[in-house]
Amino acid sequence: MSKPLVQMALDSLDFDATVALAEKVAPHVDILEIGTPCIKHNGIALLKTLRAKFPNNKILVDLKTMDAGYYEAEPFFKAGADITTVLGTADIGTIKGVIDVANAYGKEAQVDLINVLDKGTRTKEVAALGAHIIGVHTGLDQQAAGQTPFVDLGLVASLGLPVKVSVAGGIKPATVQQVVKAGATIVVAGAAIYGAADPAAAAAEITALARAA
Numbered sequence: 001m002s003k004p005l006v007q008m009a010l011d012s013l014d015f016d017a018t019v020a021l022a023e024k025v026a027p028h029v030d031i032l033e034i035g036t037p038c039i040k041h042n043g044i045a046l047l048k049t050l051r052a053k054f055p056n057n058k059i060l061v062d063l064k065t066m067d068a069g070y071y072e073a074e075p076f077f078k079a080g081a082d083i084t085t086v087l088g089t090a091d092i093g094t095i096k097g098v099i100d101v102a103n104a105y106g107k108e109a110q111v112d113l114i115n116v117l118d119k120g121t122r123t124k125e126v127a128a129l130g131a132h133i134i135g136v137h138t139g140l141d142q143q144a145a146g147q148t149p150f151v152d153l154g155l156v157a158s159l160g161l162p163v164k165v166s167v168a169g170g171i172k173p174a175t176v177q178q179v180v181k182a183g184a185t186i187v188v189a190g191a192a193i194y195g196a197a198d199p200a201a202a203a204a205e206i207t208a209l210a211r212a213a
């Protein structure tokens with residue numbers, strides 16, 4: 001089994017603060033995620049800046065696309081994104097559009113299961129369509145209401161499909177090994193890193209824990 005990857009979610013709205021945080025964290029993670037509020041606020045210029053500064057990290061742009069899949073995602077792949085996300089609640093044609101454009105650029109499409117009611121069925125459908133990554137995701141508002149991604153991760157991993165499984169939603173050092181053992185191949189951490197006193201040390205700790213799981 002290949003080693004799990006660690007992804008850091010850059011969820012600030014501030015352009016310069018995002019770049020400064022990425023400078024600290026990039027050496028300690030595999031994937032830099034430009035979070036949804038961040039990409040909406042700062043646009044593709046931020047992707048271009050991070051792409052130029054961090055050639056050794058993959059970059060995920062969390063577009064959470066809901067319509068016009070191919071059209072919306074293409075400029076981001078053109079500008080150097082390695083992964084963009086599309087909502088699992090979107091029309092199947094939208095999801096196919098993002099998968100198609102990812103394939104056209106030799107990149108990856110991640111289907112985010114946030115708010116998908118029948119996660120098992122949707123996961124099988126999009127895996128059959130060629131989705132590269134399934135995102136098991138408890139959003140920030142859902143976390144505030146006390147939800148976690150652990151049961152959903154168990155369900156998706158138990159399907160045994162030939163896709164990568166990403167997990168996001170309040171993952172912290174105490175839960176990293178639990179999610180890797182449960183089948184996550186990409187572990188996402190946002191607040192556990194940017195909210196830490198020393199974000200670089202927090203990122204390094206999470207990556208070490210993931211690799212050792």
Ligand SMILES: O=C(CO)[C@H](O)[C@H](O)COP(=O)(O)O
Binds near residue numbers: 035140143169189191
């Ligand atoms: O995509 C997101 C919100 O929609 C976040 O970036 C993701 O949940 C990771 O952040 P955290 O570890 O703080 O939950």
